[in-house]
Amino acid sequence: MLGTGMACAQTGGEAGAYLRAPADAQATAMGGGQSAAPAYFSTWWNPAQLSLIDRRILSAGTGLYSQGRTEAFAALEFRIPPRVGIGIGALYRGDPFLDNLYNASEEKLDAGAFSTLTAKVALSYLITRRLSAGLSIGFYYQHIPTSYMGTRILYSDATAVGGFSLAAQYKITDSLTLAFAVRDISPLQLLTGAPAGIAMNWQVSASSEQDFGDDESGFGNPSITDLVLPEFVVASSYRGMLARYPFTWTCDINGYVVDGSFTRLQSMEAVLFTGLEWRRWQTFRLRAGIGDITFNRYLASDWQYYWQNFMFRITAGFGVDMNAIRKGLTLNYALTTDKVWAGVDQKLDIVYGF
């Protein structure tokens, strides 16, 4: 078991881990699969959907993951008839509770926080009645403790501009939609001969067990470059009737084939997210799903190792139409298990269509 575990790589530890978790409460409640025909936050999920939305959508939400990880987002999306859709959105993710870190002398460090901000501007074009395409351009920012002096934490930042996400969406029938997306690549870098992954550049000071005050000279600033792992997505969405009431089924398969330098991964992975929304009541929707079902080589070669280390998540949630307060207002909530039994994740969104 250990032998295979030590010999092969997975996606864990590749750059941009915080980008790979599902965003917003509706998608999270449905297993985390929402790339085909998302109801909102299409700027993140699938920019090709923006030219198909029928109204302006303002959305905002927050999430609390296990182990103190947090999330917040906001987005505005609208269509310019007849063929163009535009969206802007921003997503914060981080961990503000880095309060149990120690230095090499086992003295407790001051509390710290890990923060990221990802902003995207998206554009969509309706090519035919059934086919649309989309593109988003991103801004990526990370802020994290990277060294210490005594018990005082020192931070570093990394910024990247120009990460692209490309998407296409095809409506096979009135009920069934298929979508393809490539997320977080930097094709413009190819023009300079650099790898196509989004590059996050860090300058990291050395740590010291002694605090020299503001004098941080002489500690150097070694540079580190991380290339964000690209994500390839195939997704579908189906709308039908279940027990005489409407339902929506969604499924995303995220493939990880190459690393940020576009070198083939030793151990490729596919991760499946699927879920249902059932509109049994006029103003209330139930959602449930399964997320992070990982397909990798361990599934066939070492079932015990796979079961211990690649647990899926069970998700549930609901949406409530709050037209009584304001027409077009919806509240969404999601609750999910954690992959490592570290707790539960919760998300809460407000969506306003106008």
Next chain:
Amino acid sequence: MTSDNVRRACLVALITACTYGTAFSEKLTSSEITSNNIYMLAGRGDTLWMATDQGLNYTIDTARPLDTTNALSWHGYNAPLFTRALGFGGGFAVACLDTEPFKKTGRLWYYSHAAESYSTLTLPFKPDSLDSLKRNDAVFMGVGITWIRGFFWIACVDGGLVRWNPAQQDMRAFYPNSGKSYDPAAVRLDSATTEFTVFPDSSRRVIAVSAGRVGADTVLFVCTPAVLYRFHPSDTSWESVSSYITEGGLSLETYHDVFSSERTRELYAGIAAKNVSGGRDTTLYRYDSVSGGWVTYPFLRNVRSLTFGPDSIVYLAITPNNIQAAAGSRPDTLVRTAAADTLICGPASFLSRISVAMNNNTPDSVSDVLYLPANDETDSTGRLWIGMYSSGVVNNGLFFSRDERKDERDKRHFIYIHRERKIQSGLKQTYAYPGILNGSYAKTIFAYSLSRKANVTIAVYDWNMNLVKVVTPHEPRPAGKDDPLGNGRSTDRERDVWDGTNSAGKRVAVGVYYFKITAEGGESSFGKIIVAK
């Protein structure tokens, strides 16, 4: 009722409702004891019963030679209500269970060894008939039980002293200082009997009962808060025991418990007495039948249980983890001389013998002690049984000696019986140092401590909880107390180390990483590491 009490009551009601939805009591198939939290012991001859927080257990053939390789086989029954008192006699075991939520009447759970079957019975009092008396605090449940003269005698608080034979299902109630007996179901306000016009009366609450002997007559010592009675079952007469306390400046205030022995004819009671300055002094007293007064044991406070051993020795369980043996045959000496003269075995001796049995772990809280002589007629040899409980997860169970007098003399450890715990590693003090990996520090060490040797797995995950690396895959680690460096760590400083790479040896990206240390039995702890190298 405070909001906390309301919440607690709702929780208890919910749990009880769920439990009752399946079965009140169920025979367990495991030959192990039901729980390591043991609250009460009862037994006679070769049979031992005990009540745990999970139900009831019994084992027979306790009189045969036993050692660790010659273990007892246990029979177990779960019970959804807490056991208030446990008695054994006449081939029956009876457990007085707590009242159900929002009810005032307790249950009896009883087992017939002849029929090898159990049953339950709700005490047949009618507490609703007392509502007009505004006595909402009336309680009708068994809080003490003993067996003599073919009957169980149960201290039923506001229900008085109840006499019951499970074989005949004959139940009668006796109220202190009343020669009449009554059918418990008939005790109500509208009874023609004027005996109960002032009932329930706190002075008639029966809170403890114990069997003893006066001359050739077997009697019951029945305790109310204010009076200790001597009850003669033969003619159902009551006689109060003197409340005169020989210790100067003390006046008896409240009885708490009573302990007596048919074999040694001794009588002890837990009594709260008020001293001259108005303070309360709750301690153990011994009745001196010659002087007719009570003799105090000022150093024996918070006595939870008392059992009569050989040679006029009494063994005491003293809260929280103190077990003592005192010679009770010389009360005058006991009172007037130093404690060292009166204690045959102090706590150090008992706890040492227990600790060795537990591989040098420290026991938690003692709940009950019971001496079972090998022969009812001659008490020279016998086993001492000790029940332990714990509010935590460690160090409790059942202990017994092979022959207490000989074992005590030879300082032989007790034999330890406990149920294997699922969570037993006592994982704690988990963190990684340094918590930030960069050019200065290329590796981090996982610090943790186990209370006992266990297999450990350490895995690292990224922000999205994707596995990065299994650093330590289910490897044995020692207890922290065995750390050769004396730091109390179980860490293997060569192997419990992460260098900021994934399982293929590739450097991981700058970010926050989460580690999970899992100890044998499923106990786990999380921590965070930052990688910037």
